[in-house]
Amino acid sequence: MNDTELLRMMGYRLKDAYFDKAVLPIGSTEYHGEHLPFGTDTLVADSLAAAVAGRVEGMLKLPVMPYGMSHHYSSFPMVLTIDTETLIRVLKQLMESLNAHGVKRLLVINGHDGNIPALEAATREYRTEHPEFKVAALEAWWVTAGDLLPPGTFEAWGGLGHAGEGETSMMLRVAPELVNMSKAKGHIPDLPAHVQVKWLFREITPYGVTGDPTKATSEKGILMWDTLVNHLVDFLEEMDRNGWEVDKE
Numbered sequence: 001m002n003d004t005e006l007l008r009m010m011g012y013r014l015k016d017a018y019f020d021k022a023v024l025p026i027g028s029t030e031y032h033g034e035h036l037p038f039g040t041d042t043l044v045a046d047s048l049a050a051a052v053a054g055r056v057e058g059m060l061k062l063p064v065m066p067y068g069m070s071h072h073y074s075s076f077p078m079v080l081t082i083d084t085e086t087l088i089r090v091l092k093q094l095m096e097s098l099n100a101h102g103v104k105r106l107l108v109i110n111g112h113d114g115n116i117p118a119l120e121a122a123t124r125e126y127r128t129e130h131p132e133f134k135v136a137a138l139e140a141w142w143v144t145a146g147d148l149l150p151p152g153t154f155e156a157w158g159g160l161g162h163a164g165e166g167e168t169s170m171m172l173r174v175a176p177e178l179v180n181m182s183k184a185k186g187h188i189p190d191l192p193a194h195v196q197v198k199w200l201f202r203e204i205t206p207y208g209v210t211g212d213p214t215k216a217t218s219e220k221g222i223l224m225w226d227t228l229v230n231h232l233v234d235f236l237e238e239m240d241r242n243g244w245e246v247d248k249e
């Protein structure tokens, strides 16, 4: 687990520091097949957040949230889940705390699909009640990375999947010592297009893995990681220039 800036900081250092914004990584603790660690979603979100905070002035990196909404994965071993309602409350209370301490700009980096509904609900509702508090989110880095990278970067299923080609590649960049490629095995489910079937994870893979992790490489991981970090840094610099107002002339 990465050290986190706030946890290592002493009070006198915080007092002297200037933070006008924060980055909150949120993840999950759930089975990612036999080749990746349970903390995969947490480790990836934390790594991206640390890199971004290190490059953007006035940005405080918050400790990573290691639990997420993982009910749909819960038939696999040692999935630790909280429910969406709980996550909404946690996110709102963290925003409330930051707001009370004068940090009124937040970027959330999410590492896990099951967290997206709570993230959407909490941020929309909190912002409506507190328009002065600005928040942005990278909700699905695995989709964004695919959008930003040249077509053909991934070999199987557009790189998608739980512990699939993209996520396994990311872990080869973030924590290669925790990846065991000799155990990599996945399944690409045949899902209908355009309409989302609300599957339980065990219904679409026997391995706890979707996509094809055997196609993962550290080169793809480095490309994904660098591209996402650069994109977020550019995004934040642009937001700062515009005072976190959108659609500004």
Ligand SMILES: [Zn+2]
Residues within 6 Å of the ligand: 032, 040, 041, 111, 112, 162, 163, 167
């Ligand atoms: Zn994952």
